[in-house]
Amino acid sequence: MALGVEPPAPSSEPGVPLSRTGRRPGQLEGPGTARRYKLYFLLPGLIVLLLIILFPLLFTIRVSFSSWNVSQPGLDWIGGSNYERLFADARYWASLGRLALIAIGTVAIEYVLGFALALLVWREVKGRRFFRVLFLVPMMTTPVIMTVIWRTIFHESLGPANDVMALFGLPAQQWLTSSGAAVVSVMIVEIWQWTPFMVLLLLAGLLSLPREPFLAAAIDGAGPIRTFFRVTFPLMVPISIGAIIIRLIEASKIMDTVYVLTSGGPGTATETSSYYIYIRGLRDFQIGYAASMSFAYLVIMIVSLTFIARGLNRALAGRRA
């Protein structure tokens, strides 16, 4: 593609006349051609997304105003009574709070662990190629299958988890049947599976850092701890924010781990929003009510993630200044 060799010039900016320099003849005849050309890149993806996302989304919104359930399938109009029921549904809000706890807790731990591990295999370590690959393995496995294995590990009498606890002189836990420990179990599986993602992003960030600031710090006589807080961490802020946001988005969708490991139990101790919506929608078949929960959930997620992104930007970038 001839376009690829051109520098990212302002030539394609609408309204700005094309600069004649550095452009071969016969290429990008004028602003009109460029404008049409660039649409060919964007439109296929955009149209497909609109078809398979926007239409179902609008349909979900419409269904959320109907009483569609197993006995009365169909699109009638009942106004906002699904949403009234939603605001009174304590189980829904409890599941949201639980989701916030699990998602933020796991991502915070994953970030600290991931950063530490990325730093460990960043430089002079024997066999670092091997460890870099090994650290990424859990991410490449299928969550459902690994969760089945974890469920056997957490078995109270037959699994190794309590064996390991005994090794460290700790009391045996009811990993999946007491409400506190079940949340911890879900978080352990999530951390096991997704810390590699953090390692990957942060290691890629570390490897792309320029060498000069480290040389300057070394010449100025900064020790390893000071180098980290004054050079490495500030340089890593942008990619850290990106990694945390991506993981928060992914973690808030947690469903398969809960489904396999605890099925939301014991009671509703590990029931997250996705799982509760799934129960109401596709198990109880209260399609209308589940649609209103889905839509409310989407709005809440977009708003809260926007605020979290802004807060992170301010907290971390402010520190850099």
Added chain:
Amino acid sequence: MSRLYPVLKYGAILGWSAFVVAPFLWALTTSFKTINGVTSGPRYLPWLQYEPSLQGWTSLFGGTGGIDIVQPYMDSIVVTLGASAISIVLGTLAAYGLSRFKYQLGFVKNSDIVFFFVSQRIMPPVVLAIPFFLMLQFLGLLDSALGCGGTSPSELVGSRTISTRQPGGVAPSVAEVAQGLLVPVADPRVAVQTEGE
């Protein structure tokens, strides 16, 4: 400090490696157990702690009481390859266009289009599970590879757009592709679709 540091470093690396590897080893050793080996408490070492048997493996590969593993694997391969191919083409095209050109349609600018793509990742699959379920039911595609393949790209296109725009994004996008090969299989929607049969 300087003498202790390598010990701590390699200790941490080996500790985490053990945590990473443990579930795989547990699955491996469990796969050679019979019912007695499983139900007599946690056992780790074959011959020393339990009597290993190939019962599980032979039934996997067509022994007595075996299950068909070929068809599910074929389904996975068809769904993942199809979804990945579509989403890589659409996602890289869109990401290239968005990083290379400036688009403007009224008040909609590049950053808004990027946010639209990325917001598809925010949307949890379960939000769309119900309309997809009904749509596929209507089209008679429920519990078919085509249905799964059709719904997966929606997620993957979004992820491809993020990863190619990340700083130092080559490594993440490679991993995302690898991950994308595994994700649709694990997607709750697949379970949802087969359950609704």
